[in-house]
Amino acid sequence: GLYGAFGYDLGFQFEDVERHQVRDDSHRDLVLYLPDQIFVSDHRLGETVCHSYEFVCRSWESSHLTETTGGLRRRGVKESYAPAIHCDRSTDHQPGEYADSVRQALGEFRQGNLFEVVPGQVFFEPCKDLPSDVFNRLKENNPAPYGALINLGEQEYLVAASPEMFVRVDGQRIETCPISGTIKRGEDAIDDAAQIRKLLNSAKDESELSMCTDVDRNDKARVCTPGSVKVVGRRQIEMYSRLIHTVDHVAGSLAPGFDALDGFLAHTWAVTVTGAPKHAAMQFIERHEKSPRRWYGGAIGFIGFNGNLNTGLTLRTMRIKNGIAEVRAGATLLIDSDPDSEEAETRLKASALLDAVKGKQAKPADTIDPMMQALRNRLEQLGGLQVLMIDHQDSFVHNLAGYFRQFGVELTTLRPALARQALARNRYDLVILSPGPARPADYAMSQSIDLCVRKKLPLFGVCLGLQGLVEYFGGELAVLDYPMHGKSSRVLVQGGVQLNGLGEHFEAGRYHSLYARRIPDCLQVVATSEDDVPMAVEHKSLPLMAVQFHPESILTLEGNAGLKLIANVVDYACSLKTKSETG
Known part of the structure; x- marks a missing residue:
C-alpha cells in the first residue's frame, strides 16, 4: 500500500476557501511512499514480521509487463539529519493573543456564523537530537494510538503522538472516533477520577463533542448506506500522559459505488480540527491563524491495495524542518468558551511534544515524598x-x-x-x-x-x-x-x-x-x-x-x-x- 502524510491544504481542492496565508515553494500537500519492505510488529504477541516485495509493472504504452524492481537496490541515498542550535522565536502568538482570537470567534458565534471552530497557535523549539530520539522519548512518556515518525525528505520530519483516528475502512465498514472535550490529568488516580467526573459533567465539553459528532455523522451520510451510520460509543474516556479526553465512536457501511478513498474525502477535514459549519470554520482559520497549517489537521496513515484504509488525524504532531521543531496546538471554541482557559489548553496540549524535543523525562513514579x-x-x-x-x-x-x-x-x-x-x-x-x-x-x-x-x-x-x-x-x-x-x-x-x-x-x-x-x-x-x-x-x-x-x-x-x-x-x-x- 501507500504510506505517508496528507496535508491540510488538500481540503482546498474541493472546499472554496478564500486564501489569506502565504504558501512558499516548499509547501507540499501530499507525500506517500510505496515501500518495498515493511516490518509489522504485534506488540501484544511480541512478534515482528518482515514483508519484502518486488514490483512488476508496465509502461503506459506497453501491453506487456516490462519493468521490474527485481535486483535493484532497496536503499536510496542517505541524508543525515541537520540539527539547529537556536531559533528566533518560541511561538507565533504573544501571551493573550490567542485569547483575543477566541473573543473574535465568540462574536461569530453570537451572529450565528459559526457554531464551533478550532484555531491553533504554533510553538517553536530547536531540535538538537535526532527525530528518532525525540520520537522514542515521546513514545515512552506520551504513548498514543497514532504515534508516528515519518521522514518526508528535504530535511522535513513528522513526529506524532496523535490520539485520534481520522478514517478507518475495513471492507465496507467505515469508522471514525471524534475527540472533543479535554481536561488536565490529575496528580494520581483519585484526582483523575475527580477530573473525569468534572469533564463528564461539563455542559460545555458535552456540547463540543455533540457538535463534532453531528458533523461527522453528516460526513458519513454522504457515502454510507442510509440508516447504517450509528454512534457505537458515546463520551468514552481516553487517558493520555497529561490530558483526559471524551471520545465518540461512529461507524457506518459504505454504500455501493463508494470505496475507502470516497470515505476519506467525505471527512476531509475532521470537524475536531476545523469546526462547524466546516466551510465557515476553515475560512475563519485561514483568516486568523498566522501561518499555513501544512500537515497539521491533515492525516497520516496508509491506503492499502486491498481497498482498506487506516489513518490518524495529524494533531499532537511536530513538524521538524531544518532542525526546528514546530508544534501547532488548538482548542475547540464555542459560545461557552473562556478565552484565557482556551489559550492555556493549547499550551498544555503542546507541552508533551515540546518536552520531548527538549529531552525532558517523565517524573519517576517511585520518588519518595x-x-x-x-x-x-x-x-x-x-x-x-x-x-x-x-x-x-x-x-x-x-x-x-x-x-x-x-x-x-x-x-x-x-x-x-x-x-x-x-x-x-x-x-x-x-x-x-x-x-x-x-x-x-x-x-x-x-x-x-x-x-x-x-x-x-x-x-x-x-x-x-x-x-x-x-x-x-x-x-x-x-x-x-x-x-x-x-x-x-x-x-x-x-x-x-x-x-x-x-x-x-x-x-x-x-x-x-x-x-x-x-x-x-x-x-x-x-x-x-x-x-x-x-x-x-x-x-x-x-x-x-x-x-x-x-x-x-x-x-x-x-x-x-x-x-x-x-x-x-x-x-x-x-x-x-x-x-x-x-x-
Whole structure:
C-alpha cells in the first residue's frame, strides 16, 4: 500500500476557501511512499514480521509487463539529519493573543456564523537530537494510538503522538472516533477520577463533542448506506500522559459505488480540527491563524491495495524542518468558551511534544515524598517508634497499619485481650484503637483506654476508636438516621494537632452507624461533617485524639489527606518521645 502524510491544504481542492496565508515553494500537500519492505510488529504477541516485495509493472504504452524492481537496490541515498542550535522565536502568538482570537470567534458565534471552530497557535523549539530520539522519548512518556515518525525528505520530519483516528475502512465498514472535550490529568488516580467526573459533567465539553459528532455523522451520510451510520460509543474516556479526553465512536457501511478513498474525502477535514459549519470554520482559520497549517489537521496513515484504509488525524504532531521543531496546538471554541482557559489548553496540549524535543523525562513514579522522608529521618534519630494497634476485628486494619509503617514505625497488631496483656508488660510510644463493627463495649475498649491513660501513653482512635474514647470519658453515642457505609463526606476543619496542614476542609471516607451525640467536656471537637456530626476530637490535656472517618480509605486519598493525617499523628508521637527522653 501507500504510506505517508496528507496535508491540510488538500481540503482546498474541493472546499472554496478564500486564501489569506502565504504558501512558499516548499509547501507540499501530499507525500506517500510505496515501500518495498515493511516490518509489522504485534506488540501484544511480541512478534515482528518482515514483508519484502518486488514490483512488476508496465509502461503506459506497453501491453506487456516490462519493468521490474527485481535486483535493484532497496536503499536510496542517505541524508543525515541537520540539527539547529537556536531559533528566533518560541511561538507565533504573544501571551493573550490567542485569547483575543477566541473573543473574535465568540462574536461569530453570537451572529450565528459559526457554531464551533478550532484555531491553533504554533510553538517553536530547536531540535538538537535526532527525530528518532525525540520520537522514542515521546513514545515512552506520551504513548498514543497514532504515534508516528515519518521522514518526508528535504530535511522535513513528522513526529506524532496523535490520539485520534481520522478514517478507518475495513471492507465496507467505515469508522471514525471524534475527540472533543479535554481536561488536565490529575496528580494520581483519585484526582483523575475527580477530573473525569468534572469533564463528564461539563455542559460545555458535552456540547463540543455533540457538535463534532453531528458533523461527522453528516460526513458519513454522504457515502454510507442510509440508516447504517450509528454512534457505537458515546463520551468514552481516553487517558493520555497529561490530558483526559471524551471520545465518540461512529461507524457506518459504505454504500455501493463508494470505496475507502470516497470515505476519506467525505471527512476531509475532521470537524475536531476545523469546526462547524466546516466551510465557515476553515475560512475563519485561514483568516486568523498566522501561518499555513501544512500537515497539521491533515492525516497520516496508509491506503492499502486491498481497498482498506487506516489513518490518524495529524494533531499532537511536530513538524521538524531544518532542525526546528514546530508544534501547532488548538482548542475547540464555542459560545461557552473562556478565552484565557482556551489559550492555556493549547499550551498544555503542546507541552508533551515540546518536552520531548527538549529531552525532558517523565517524573519517576517511585520518588519518595519529602514529608515521608523527613519523618523517617526523625524516627531514625529517635531510634524508632514502637506502636501497638488494637484490632477490633475490622477489615481495614492492615491498610491503616500500612499507612503507619510507611513512615518507618515498628507496629504490632493484636486483638484486644492480647493487646491489653502486651500493654501491661511493654512500653509503647503510641497506641492505635482500630475501627471495627458493633460497639466499644463489645471489645472492653474502656479497659484498653484505661491502661493507656494510667501509663500516659499517646492514643489515636479511628471510627470505633473515637466512639470508645467518647464513651470512656462520659459522652453519649447514638445511631445515625442513615448509615454512612462507604460514603464520602466533606470534613470541616476547626483546628487540632492531627489535622494540621489539611486546610479548611477535605473529603474523607466514612463507615459507621454510631456517632458521638454528646461530647464530654474534656474532649474538644476539632472537625465536623457538613451535617454537624463530630469527625475528630482531641483531649484538652492528655495525648489522646481520634477521628470518626477512615484516613486509610480510598475515599480519603484526595490530596493525600489520610496519609498527611497519619504523618501528623506520627510526628506528634515523636515529639512526645523526644520530650520524655530529654526530661
